[in-house]
Amino acid sequence: MATLTGKVLIAQGGGPTAVINQSLVGAVLESRNFPQITRVYGALHGVRGIVNEHFLDLTEATTHNLEATAASPSAALLSTRDKPDVAYCQNIIKVCQAHDIRFFFYVGGNDSADTCRIVHEEVAKAGYDLRVIHIPKTIDNDLKVTDHCPGYPSAAKFVAQAFAGANLDNRSLPGVYIAVVMGRHAGFLTGAASLARKYPDDGPHLIYVPERPFTKEKFLKDVKAANSQFGRCIVAVSEGIVSPEGTPIVAQFTHGERDAHGNVQLSGTGALGDLLSQWVRDELKIKRVRADTLGYLQRSFLGCVSAVDQREARAVGEKAAHFAIRYNRDGSVAIRRVGNYAVEYHLVPLEAVARETMHMPDDFINAEANHVTDAFRQYVAPLVGELPEMERLSAPIVEKILQNSK
Amino acid sequence: MATLTGKVLIAQGGGPTAVINQSLVGAVLESRNFPQITRVYGALHGVRGIVNEHFLDLTEATTHNLEATAASPSAALLSTRDKPDVAYCQNIIKVCQAHDIRFFFYVGGNDSADTCRIVHEEVAKAGYDLRVIHIPKTIDNDLKVTDHCPGYPSAAKFVAQAFAGANLDNRSLPGVYIAVVMGRHAGFLTGAASLARKYPDDGPHLIYVPERPFTKEKFLKDVKAANSQFGRCIVAVSEGIVSPEGTPIVAQFTHGERDAHGNVQLSGTGALGDLLSQWVRDELKIKRVRADTLGYLQRSFLGCVSAVDQREARAVGEKAAHFAIRYNRDGSVAIRRVGNYAVEYHLVPLEAVARETMHMPDDFINAEANHVTDAFRQYVAPLVGELPEMERLSAPIVEKILQNSK
Numbered sequence: 001m002a003t004l005t006g007k008v009l010i011a012q013g014g015g016p017t018a019v020i021n022q023s024l025v026g027a028v029l030e031s032r033n034f035p036q037i038t039r040v041y042g043a044l045h046g047v048r049g050i051v052n053e054h055f056l057d058l059t060e061a062t063t064h065n066l067e068a069t070a071a072s073p074s075a076a077l078l079s080t081r082d083k084p085d086v087a088y089c090q091n092i093i094k095v096c097q098a099h100d101i102r103f104f105f106y107v108g109g110n111d112s113a114d115t116c117r118i119v120h121e122e123v124a125k126a127g128y129d130l131r132v133i134h135i136p137k138t139i140d141n142d143l144k145v146t147d148h149c150p151g152y153p154s155a156a157k158f159v160a161q162a163f164a165g166a167n168l169d170n171r172s173l174p175g176v177y178i179a180v181v182m183g184r185h186a187g188f189l190t191g192a193a194s195l196a197r198k199y200p201d202d203g204p205h206l207i208y209v210p211e212r213p214f215t216k217e218k219f220l221k222d223v224k225a226a227n228s229q230f231g232r233c234i235v236a237v238s239e240g241i242v243s244p245e246g247t248p249i250v251a252q253f254t255h256g257e258r259d260a261h262g263n264v265q266l267s268g269t270g271a272l273g274d275l276l277s278q279w280v281r282d283e284l285k286i287k288r289v290r291a292d293t294l295g296y297l298q299r300s301f302l303g304c305v306s307a308v309d310q311r312e313a314r315a316v317g318e319k320a321a322h323f324a325i326r327y328n329r330d331g332s333v334a335i336r337r338v339g340n341y342a343v344e345y346h347l348v349p350l351e352a353v354a355r356e357t358m359h360m361p362d363d364f365i366n367a368e369a370n371h372v373t374d375a376f377r378q379y380v381a382p383l384v385g386e387l388p389e390m391e392r393l394s395a396p397i398v399e400k401i402l403q404n405s406k
Numbered sequence: 407m408a409t410l411t412g413k414v415l416i417a418q419g420g421g422p423t424a425v426i427n428q429s430l431v432g433a434v435l436e437s438r439n440f441p442q443i444t445r446v447y448g449a450l451h452g453v454r455g456i457v458n459e460h461f462l463d464l465t466e467a468t469t470h471n472l473e474a475t476a477a478s479p480s481a482a483l484l485s486t487r488d489k490p491d492v493a494y495c496q497n498i499i500k501v502c503q504a505h506d507i508r509f510f511f512y513v514g515g516n517d518s519a520d521t522c523r524i525v526h527e528e529v530a531k532a533g534y535d536l537r538v539i540h541i542p543k544t545i546d547n548d549l550k551v552t553d554h555c556p557g558y559p560s561a562a563k564f565v566a567q568a569f570a571g572a573n574l575d576n577r578s579l580p581g582v583y584i585a586v587v588m589g590r591h592a593g594f595l596t597g598a599a600s601l602a603r604k605y606p607d608d609g610p611h612l613i614y615v616p617e618r619p620f621t622k623e624k625f626l627k628d629v630k631a632a633n634s635q636f637g638r639c640i641v642a643v644s645e646g647i648v649s650p651e652g653t654p655i656v657a658q659f660t661h662g663e664r665d666a667h668g669n670v671q672l673s674g675t676g677a678l679g680d681l682l683s684q685w686v687r688d689e690l691k692i693k694r695v696r697a698d699t700l701g702y703l704q705r706s707f708l709g710c711v712s713a714v715d716q717r718e719a720r721a722v723g724e725k726a727a728h729f730a731i732r733y734n735r736d737g738s739v740a741i742r743r744v745g746n747y748a749v750e751y752h753l754v755p756l757e758a759v760a761r762e763t764m765h766m767p768d769d770f771i772n773a774e775a776n777h778v779t780d781a782f783r784q785y786v787a788p789l790v791g792e793l794p795e796m797e798r799l800s801a802p803i804v805e806k807i808l809q810n811s812k
Binding site: 164395 | 418421422424447448451458459460461462463464465466467468471472474475477478479480481482483484485486487500501504505567568570571572574575577578579583585602675676677679680683696697698699700701702703705706707708709710793794795796797798799800801802803804806807808809
C-alpha cells in the first residue's frame with residue numbers, strides 16, 4: 001500500500017503526566033523528518049481543539065523549544081475531558097479532510113484510545129484515508145496489552161520518593177501516617193510506595209489497592225498489629241479502595257463532586273485520608289495520626305521524572321510516526337518487556353486498548369491483601385530506576401552511666 | 407579562656423527538614439578533627455534521648471556512613487516534641503556531667519533554642535563548664551536574627567516545584583486549584599510558591615499568608631476576579647491563615663487534634679483545603695475545584711534539596727564546632743547575607759532566638775494582602791536556586807478553514 005502525503009495532527013487527552021510531552025515531541029520531530037509530511041499541527045485542548053480548528057503549526061516550532069517542552073510536565077498542547085461519540089468523531093474527520101490531515105496521533109489513556117477506535121471506524125465509512133495512532137499515556141498504568149504505560153514510571157518514582165521521605169520523617173517522630181495515592185481502579189501506583197522500603201522495618205508497612213475489598217475492621221486490625229510491631233505505622237492507600245459491596249470507601253462518607261459519568265470525585269480532596277485517620281484515632285486511641293493526600297503532585301511535580309520513562313515516552317511518540325507514515329498502519333503503540341531490563345515497541349489493534357482497564361495481577365498482591373509481593377517489586381523497580389540516597393546512622397550504642405548506677 | 411577537653415553531644419529536635427542531617431554531619435566531622443574531643447555522641451530522639459542516656463557513639467561512625475546520612479532527609483538521630491523546663495534541663499546537665507560531655511549542640515527551631523538557653527543558664531548555676539550551641543533549623547523560616555534558616559530553602563524549592571507543576575497541570579485542564587502550605591505563623595514557605603511563575607499568566611494567582619487577616623468574602627472576591635482574568639485560578643494558602651479576630655480559619659470548622667500546647671492540628675489533614683474548595687464550589691458555582699495539602703512531603707520528600715541549603719546547613723553545623731571548641735563560646739549560629747548572593751556566619755545570644763518568631767516583613771506582602779512582592783522574590787530566589795526546565799510550546803496559530811467558510 002502506498003503511503004500517504006499530507007499533514008500530521010497530534011493532540012493530548014485526559015490527565016497529564018510528567019512525560020506526556022516527550023511523546024508529543026517524539027512524534028512531532030520524527031514526523032518532520034518525512035518528506036511526505038507537509039505540516040505538523042497540534043490541536044489545543046485535545047479533541048475539542050480539533051472540532052474547533054484550534055491548531056498550532058508545530059512545523060514552525062524550533063527544535064530547541066520542542067526539546068525544552070519535552071522536559072516539562074503536563075500536556076503542552078493542553079488537555080480535555082471530552083469523550084467523543086460517533087457524531088463528534090465525524091466532526092473530527094470533517095476537520096481533517098478540510099485541512100488535508102492524513103495522520104492523527106492522540107496521546108492519552110483508554111478513553112483516548114476509544115476516540116481513536118471510533119475515528120478509525122468512521123474514516124473507513126467516510127472513504128477518507130486517515131491513519132490513526134493512539135500513543136499510550138497514564139499514571140494509573142491501567143492500559144491493557146502494554147507491559148506498562150508511559151507516565152506511570154515517573155508517577156511511581158514520585159510516590160516512592162514521597163514514601164521514602166515520609167518513612168524517615170515518621171521514624172524520627174513516630175505515629176501512624178497514612179498517604180492516599182491516585183488510581184481509581186488499579187493499584188499499580190499505590191504499590192510503588194513499596195520501593196521506599198530499604199531496611200526491613202521501613203514503611204510502608206501496609207498497602208491497600210482497589211483490586212481487593214477494604215473493610216474498616218481489617219484495616220484497624222492491620223494498623224494495630226503493625227503499630228505494635230514497629231512502634232509506628234505507615235500506610236499507602238489507593239484513592240479507589242472499595243468496600244466488599246463495591247462502593248468506593250470515600251463515597252460512603254462524603255458528598256464530593258461527580259464527573260459527567262457519575263464517578264465520585266476521588267482526587268483534589270483530603271476526605272479519604274481524614275476519614276481513615278479519624279478511624280485510627282477514635283478506635284485505636286493512637287494520638288499521633290497524620291494523613292496526606294499526594295494529590296496532583298503525583299502527576300505534575302516539576303523535576304521528578306524516571307529516566308526510563310522519559311526515554312520510553314519519547315520512543316512511543318517516535319514509533320507512532322514510523323508506524324503511520326512509513327508503514328501506513330493504524331493502532332495503539334504498546335511496550336513489550338524483553339530481557340532485564342529492555343523493551344520493544346509494537347502496534348496493537350485500537351479495540352484491544354479502547355475502554356479496557358488493566359488491573360494488578362493476583363501475584364502482585366499478598367495473600368493478606370495488605371501489601372504487594374516481590375513479583376510486583378521486580379516489575380516496578382527497573383521502571384523507576386535508582387532512588388536518591390537515603391541512609392541511617394550506623395554507630396555503636398553508648399553504655400549508660402547514671403541509669404546503670406541506680 | 408582555655409578551651410575545654412571532653413565529649414561532644416549532639417541532638418536534633420522538632421520537625422525534620424531535608425538538610426538537618428547536613429548540620430548534624432558538619433558538626434560531627436568538624437568536632438572529630440579537634441584533638442581535645444574525646445568522643446562525639448549523638449542523642450536519639452532529641453533531649454529525651456539525653457535524659458534517658460540513649461546515645462550513639464558517632465566517633466565510630468564511618469565518614470562514608472555520615473556523608474550518606476547527610477544527604478538523606480529527616481532527623482537521622484530521630485526527633486522529639488519535648489519542650490524541657492528547668493528541671494528537665496537540670497537532668498540534661500546531670501547526664502552531661504556523668505559522661506564528661508563538655509559541648510552540647512542542639513539542631514532545631516526556636517523551642518530548641520530555648521532549651522539551649524535554659525541549659526546554658528543552669529550550667530552556670532551548677533558550676534559545670536559546658537558549651538551550648540543552638541544550630542538553626544526550620545522549614546517555616548521563622549527564626550529571629552538569622553537572614554534565613556537552613557531547611558527553609560529546600561522546603562521552598564519543593565513548594566516552588568509543586569506549584570510549577572500544578573500550574574502546568576491546571577493550565578491544561580483549567581479550574582480552581584488550591585494548595586495548602588505549611589507555616590503556622592509565618593508566610594515565607596507559602597510565598598515561595600511565587601517562584602513557580604514564569605509567564606505573566608502563570609499561577610499562583612493568589613497567595614495568602616498568616617501575617618494578614620483572611621476573610622471568606624475577600625477570598626471569594628479574589629478568586630472570582632482571577633478566574634475571570636485567567637480562565638482559571640491557582641491559590642497558595644498557608645495552613646496558618648487566621649480570621650481578623652485571630653482564630654485559625656481551619657479551627658472554625660474542624661475539631662482536629664490539639665498538641666500539648668493547645669495548638670490546633672494544622673498539618674496531616676486536608677480539612678482547610680477542602681473547606682476553601684467547598685466555598686468556591688458553593689458560592690462561585692465553579693465546577694472544577696481541586697484542593698491539595700502539600701503535607702509532610704514539604705519537609706521530607708526524598709530528592710528535592712536546594713544546593714545552597716545543603717551547603718549552608720553543613721556550614722552552620724561546622725561553625726557550631728568551631729565556635730564552641732576552638733573559641734569556647736555559647737550561642738545560636740546565624741546567617742548574614744552579604745553581597746548577591748553570599749553569606750557569613752556569626753554567633754548570636756541564645757536569648758535572641760529562643761521562643762521568638764520571625765514574621766514576613768511588610769514589604770514582602772502586597773497591599774491587597776493576596777500575593778507577595780518582588781522584594782520577597784529577590785529574597786527567596788537565590789536560596790532556592792534554579793528550578794528544573796519548564797517551557798511552553800511556541801508556534802503560530804493555524805488559520806481556521808471550516809469555521810471561516812461558515
